[in-house]
Amino acid sequence: MILIVVKSIKTSIKALLSNKARSFLTMLGIIIGVAAVIIIMSLGAGAQSLILSQVKSLGTNLIGILPGGSEKNEPPASVMGITITTLTYDDLLAISDKKNVPHLVAVVGYYNGQDNISWQNNLYNTSLRGSTVGYLDVEGGEVAQGRFFTEEEERNLARVVVLGSTVKKELFGESDALGQYVKIKKQTFQVVGVMKGRGTVAMQDYDDQVFIPLKTMQKLIAGVNHLGLIRAKVDYDENVERTIEDVKITLREQHNIKDQSGKNDDFSVRSAAQALDMISTITNALKYFLAAIAALSLVVGGIGIMNIMLVSVTERTREIGLRKAVGANNFNIMMQFLSEAVTITMIGGIVGIVLGTVISYIVSLVFNILGYDWEFVVSMFSILIAVSISALIGIIFGLFPASRASRLEPVEALRHE
Amino acid sequence: MLIDVKNLRKEYCAEEVVTKVLHGLSFSIEKGEFVSIMGPSGSGKSTLMHILGLLDRLTSGDYFFEDKDVTKLDDNELAILRNEKIGFVFQSFNLLPRTTVLDNVKLPLTYSKRKINIDEKAKNVLESVGLGHRLHYFTNQISGGEKQRVAIARALVNEPSLIFADEPTGNLDSKSGIQVMEILQHLNKMGNTIILVTHETYTAEHAQRIIKIKDGLIVEDVQVSNRRIATDGINLK
Numbered sequence: 001m002i003l004i005v006v007k008s009i010k011t012s013i014k015a016l017l018s019n020k021a022r023s024f025l026t027m028l029g030i031i032i033g034v035a036a037v038i039i040i041m042s043l044g045a046g047a048q049s050l051i052l053s054q055v056k057s058l059g060t061n062l063i064g065i066l067p068g069g070s071e072k073n074e075p076p077a078s079v080m081g082i083t084i085t086t087l088t089y090d091d092l093l094a095i096s097d098k099k100n101v102p103h104l105v106a107v108v109g110y111y112n113g114q115d116n117i118s119w120q121n122n123l124y125n126t127s128l129r130g131s132t133v134g135y136l137d138v139e140g141g142e143v144a145q146g147r148f149f150t151e152e153e154e155r156n157l158a159r160v161v162v163l164g165s166t167v168k169k170e171l172f173g174e175s176d177a178l179g180q181y182v183k184i185k186k187q188t189f190q191v192v193g194v195m196k197g198r199g200t201v202a203m204q205d206y207d208d209q210v211f212i213p214l215k216t217m218q219k220l221i222a223g224v225n226h227l228g229l230i231r232a233k234v235d236y237d238e239n240v241e242r243t244i245e246d247v248k249i250t251l252r253e254q255h256n257i258k259d260q261s262g263k264n265d266d267f268s269v270r271s272a273a274q275a276l277d278m279i280s281t282i283t284n285a286l287k288y289f290l291a292a293i294a295a296l297s298l299v300v301g302g303i304g305i306m307n308i309m310l311v312s313v314t315e316r317t318r319e320i321g322l323r324k325a326v327g328a329n330n331f332n333i334m335m336q337f338l339s340e341a342v343t344i345t346m347i348g349g350i351v352g353i354v355l356g357t358v359i360s361y362i363v364s365l366v367f368n369i370l371g372y373d374w375e376f377v378v379s380m381f382s383i384l385i386a387v388s389i390s391a392l393i394g395i396i397f398g399l400f401p402a403s404r405a406s407r408l409e410p411v412e413a414l415r416h417e
Numbered sequence: 418m419l420i421d422v423k424n425l426r427k428e429y430c431a432e433e434v435v436t437k438v439l440h441g442l443s444f445s446i447e448k449g450e451f452v453s454i455m456g457p458s459g460s461g462k463s464t465l466m467h468i469l470g471l472l473d474r475l476t477s478g479d480y481f482f483e484d485k486d487v488t489k490l491d492d493n494e495l496a497i498l499r500n501e502k503i504g505f506v507f508q509s510f511n512l513l514p515r516t517t518v519l520d521n522v523k524l525p526l527t528y529s530k531r532k533i534n535i536d537e538k539a540k541n542v543l544e545s546v547g548l549g550h551r552l553h554y555f556t557n558q559i560s561g562g563e564k565q566r567v568a569i570a571r572a573l574v575n576e577p578s579l580i581f582a583d584e585p586t587g588n589l590d591s592k593s594g595i596q597v598m599e600i601l602q603h604l605n606k607m608g609n610t611i612i613l614v615t616h617e618t619y620t621a622e623h624a625q626r627i628i629k630i631k632d633g634l635i636v637e638d639v640q641v642s643n644r645r646i647a648t649d650g651i652n653l654k
Contacts, residue, residue, distance in 0.1 A: 014516070319513060322513070323524070324499075325472055326499065326505070327496055327500020327501070327525050328500075329496035330493070331493075411472040414467075414511070
């Protein structure tokens with residue numbers, strides 16, 4: 001049996017070599033299909049690793065507390081634009097208390113908005129971040145000029161702002177912003193600091209925002225008493241789970257919730273690890289979806305193979321007759337044409353893998369040159385899939401022409417002109 | 418007895434039109450004979466050869482090949498018989514294109530279950546028809562006469578009981594034709610049974626016996642009185 005297979009493959013390669021141009025064109029469909037699958041799988045994996053590493057760079061030891069309860073894997077209602085006012089500044093203080101949550105090293109509370117900020121005749125629409133002074137400790141970032149606002153300013157509803165680098169540029173251009181007065185909602189604020197540019201990380205633009213002391217934001221701009229979000233930094237990664245529990249217990253106490261099961265919670269606590277999980281689930285789904293579309297082109301390639309094989313059977317009818325005359329049985333002929341189809345697809349598959357890998361590598365090089373931390377991955381899995389799909393396509397689309405060839409009557413085949 | 422045919426009939430059905438080609442032939446051929454089947458085109462001689470060569474099936478009648486009733490065999494059994502017992506030489510050579518002389522001759526052996534050194538066997542046979550120097554030529558690089566000798570080597574390589582030659586000289590110049598006939602006569606002298614299909618009396622007279630066919634019937638079955646012997650001085654082993 002193995003001998004027959006080896007023999008058939010040898011014969012097939014000879015037959016394919018004897019018609020190089022046609023064999024190559026037939027292969028092209030498979031080459032492109034396989035290369036597309038490999039490239040998409042590789043780029044998907046690269047993009048995924050880029051996104052994940054960016055999210056990780058923000059810190060996997062961060063937790064977020066959102067108002068409103070939620071199921072484990074669903075976003076809380078507050079995310080979907082419903083205003084929930086259950087999270088307060090007192091909660092922030094309770095969480096910050098080491099007696100309640102021992103492993104937190106920094107906490108920041110937010111109330112965010114979006115509005116125009118103006119200086120002289122310049123007007124710019126940006127996001128307003130009402131935050132507590134813990135911002136730098138939790139989220140990182142550096143002040144390029146001036147300073148961040150102080151705890152005292154926060155407590156005293158001081159009218160000060162710290163500008164993101166984009167906002168500074170939009171409003172002030174090259175001129176100095178420090179000490180200048182800007183207007184937000186007809187209120188005047190003094191610029192005390194300008195943040196250093198940080199770019200967009202994990203789809204969040206860190207530079208296109210203005211920092212305002214939380215209470216100032218609440219009272220003078222938004223006119224609310226609650227917080228939109230609390231973010232906190234845990235000392236070590238391994239303490240994240242425990243800290244989430246500590247935070248929950250503290251908040252239940254704050255909100256007089258007796259039920260410890262979590263069903264009645266009016267808040268949600270999430271960790272960055274959970275976010276990572278969610279992101280990889282989404283990116284995985286996208287990756288496989290795209291690969292499936294690319295695999296469709298393999299089917300088209302397979303139909304091309306069937307087409308060419310049918311032509312080849314007709315063209316070689318006399319050869320089939322001769323082979324039968326000298327003793328080939330139907331199975332021999334079937335195997336010959338089937339193995340030709342499989343050989344075409346397998347060679348096409350291998351070339352496709354090489355081509356796809358090379359292109360993926362070039363893309364990863366380009367991304368790295370552009371300064372992204374892009375990982376070059378061609379997984380064994382995607383190669384395996386590409387090879388098995390092309391072999392399968394060879395068999396499926398070779399079967400019909402091969403069986404047609406094998407059923408030819410020897411005498412009819414010999415008479416064929 | 419090598420071939421025993423009784424009342425052999427063949428008809429073709431195409432789109433409900435029945436064409437009768439052979440109308441009941443009976444004859445037998447012994448081992449070691451050199452027989453010509455002769456007749457004008459359309460007489461049914463090619464059809465007869467295809468049936469005798471197990472390439473086609475008869476419509477009715479009996480056909481015993483080496484005392485075996487071949488009408489009862491299935492496709493695969495017929496393929497084995499063709500492979501082991503029968504060699505074909507065609508008018509148009511039917512060599513595989515873009516393939517070497519040696520590979521063409523090896524072809525029947527690749528479908529054989531016999532365990533022998535295929536390369537060596539094919540080389541020996543090619544040398545015996547005087548083509549030892551052409552082993553690795555492609556079939557489009559050799560002359561018509563050489564092509565037909567390759568075809569003969571291919572027919573011989575499995576040491577068949579019977580060799581069919583269907584107008585073997587039809588596409589050849591007369592010198593090459595004589596060479597081919599000389600080889601066939603030589604093979605016959607070595608004990609091979611040969612059935613030659615032709616429409617030329619001249620060629621047919623190289624055989625020992627002529628079966629003449631006309632309109633699907635045997636009109637004459639005679640021994641050749643003054644047999645032609647082809648000599649071209651070709652060096653045969």
